[in-house]
Amino acid sequence: MKFNTSMPIYLQVITAIKRDLVTGKMKAGDKLPSGRELATLYEINPNTAARVYSELEQEGITFTRRGLGTYVTEDEALIRRLKEEMAEELVTRFLEEMKELGIPPEDAINMATNALSRKL
Amino acid sequence: MLESRNITKKFGSKIAVDQVTLKIEPGYIYAMLGPNGSGKTTWMKMAAGLVKPTSGEMFFDGEPLSVESRRHIAYMSTEPYFYAWMTVGDVGRYYKDFFEDFSPARFSDLLRRMELTEDLKTKSLSSGMMAKLKIAVTMARDARVIMLDEPLNGIDLLAREDITRSITEAAGEDKAILVSSHLVDELETISDYAIFIKNGHLIEVDNIEESRAEAGKSIVDRYREIYGHGGQEW
Numbered sequence: 001m002k003f004n005t006s007m008p009i010y011l012q013v014i015t016a017i018k019r020d021l022v023t024g025k026m027k028a029g030d031k032l033p034s035g036r037e038l039a040t041l042y043e044i045n046p047n048t049a050a051r052v053y054s055e056l057e058q059e060g061i062t063f064t065r066r067g068l069g070t071y072v073t074e075d076e077a078l079i080r081r082l083k084e085e086m087a088e089e090l091v092t093r094f095l096e097e098m099k100e101l102g103i104p105p106e107d108a109i110n111m112a113t114n115a116l117s118r119k120l
Numbered sequence: 121m122l123e124s125r126n127i128t129k130k131f132g133s134k135i136a137v138d139q140v141t142l143k144i145e146p147g148y149i150y151a152m153l154g155p156n157g158s159g160k161t162t163w164m165k166m167a168a169g170l171v172k173p174t175s176g177e178m179f180f181d182g183e184p185l186s187v188e189s190r191r192h193i194a195y196m197s198t199e200p201y202f203y204a205w206m207t208v209g210d211v212g213r214y215y216k217d218f219f220e221d222f223s224p225a226r227f228s229d230l231l232r233r234m235e236l237t238e239d240l241k242t243k244s245l246s247s248g249m250m251a252k253l254k255i256a257v258t259m260a261r262d263a264r265v266i267m268l269d270e271p272l273n274g275i276d277l278l279a280r281e282d283i284t285r286s287i288t289e290a291a292g293e294d295k296a297i298l299v300s301s302h303l304v305d306e307l308e309t310i311s312d313y314a315i316f317i318k319n320g321h322l323i324e325v326d327n328i329e330e331s332r333a334e335a336g337k338s339i340v341d342r343y344r345e346i347y348g349h350g351g352q353e354w
Binding site: 003005006007008009010036039040042043044045046047048051 | 147148149281284285288289291292305308309310311312329332333336337338339340341
C-alpha cells in the first residue's frame with residue numbers, strides 16, 4: 001500500500017480496513033491477521049499496527065478473543081453505519097472541493113447528474 | 121537501554137561526533153538519518169564498542185559499555201566482512217562460532233525469505249544479495265540491540281522490501297533496532313523515531329507518527345527543513 005507520509009499511517013491503515021469491510025472483502029466475524037502480520041502485510045511499524053487494532057477496538061469495529069486473536073465485529077448494523085459514514089465523507093469532500101472551484105452545491109449536483117446520464 | 125552521554129569522537133582535528141547524548145529504548149525502531157559523513161557510522165561504532173570515544177561514555181542498561189554488554193548488541197557495518205572463499209552456509213557457521221546467541225534455524229529461515237541458498241558463493245553475490253546476507257547473519261542473532269548501518273544502500277527495490285520486512289519482523293518489545301540511512305523515505309513507514317544527525321551533532325529525535333499528526337510532516341519534510349536543498353544525496 002502506498003501511504004501519504006505526511007498523514008499518520010495508522011489512520012490510513014484504519015481507513016483501508018474499513019473500506020475492506022464496507023466493500024465486503026472482509027465480513028462480520030472474520031478473523032483478522034495478528035498485529036505482527038498486519039505490520040508485515042502493510043509494511044508498517046509494529047507499534048503502528050498495534051495502534052490500528054486498539055483504535056478499531058475502541059470504535060467497536062474489532063474485538064479480541066483472548067488467546068485467539070482479533071476479529072471483526074459481528075454487528076452488521078455497525079458495518080452498514082460505517083458505509084454511510086464513508087459515503088457521507090466522500091460527498092462532503094466533493095461538495096467542498098467544488099466550492100473551492102467556485103461551483104455552488106446545486107450546480108455541482110447538476111453536473112454529477114449530467115455526468116451520470118452521459119455514462120448510462 | 122543503550123545510551124550515549126555527551127559522547128565525542130575526534131579523528132585528528134576533525135570532529136566526527138560532537139557531544140551527542142542519545143538514548144535507544146527497547147520496543148522501538150529508530151531511523152538514524154543524515155547525509156554521508158554526518159557521524160552516524162562513528163556513533164554506531166562507538167555503541168558497538170569498536171571505536172573508543174574521545175570523551176563521554178556509552179552505557180548499556182545504565183552501566184558503562186563492557187565486554188559483557190557488547191554481547192547483547194548486534195552491529196552490521198557497511199564494510200564487507202566475508203572471506204571470498206565462503207559460501208552462504210559457511211558464513212552462518214562462521215557466525216555460529218563467534219556468537220553464542222546466533223541461531224542457525226533463524227538464519228536458514230531468513231535465507232529462505234531472502235531467497236538465498238546456502239550453496240551460493242559469497243564472491244558471486246550481487247550487491248543486493250550481499251546486502252540481504254549481511255542482514256540475515258546479523259538478524260539471526262538474538263541480540264537486544266540491532267544496529268544496521270546503511271542496509272538499503274545501493275540495492276534494488278525488491279531487495280529493499282525484503283530487508284524492510286525483515287526489520288519489522290525482528291522488532292519486538294525487548295529489542296531496540298537502529299537503522300541508519302541517507303535514503304530517508306525508505307524508513308518512513310517502518311520506524312517509530314527519526315534521529316537527525318548533522319555535522320556530528322544530534323539535531324533532534326522525532327516521534328514520526330506524532331509529527332505527522334501534529335505538524336502534518338513526513339520525515340522527508342523534516343529532512344528537507346534540517347539539511348536544506350543544496351547538494352544533498354537522496
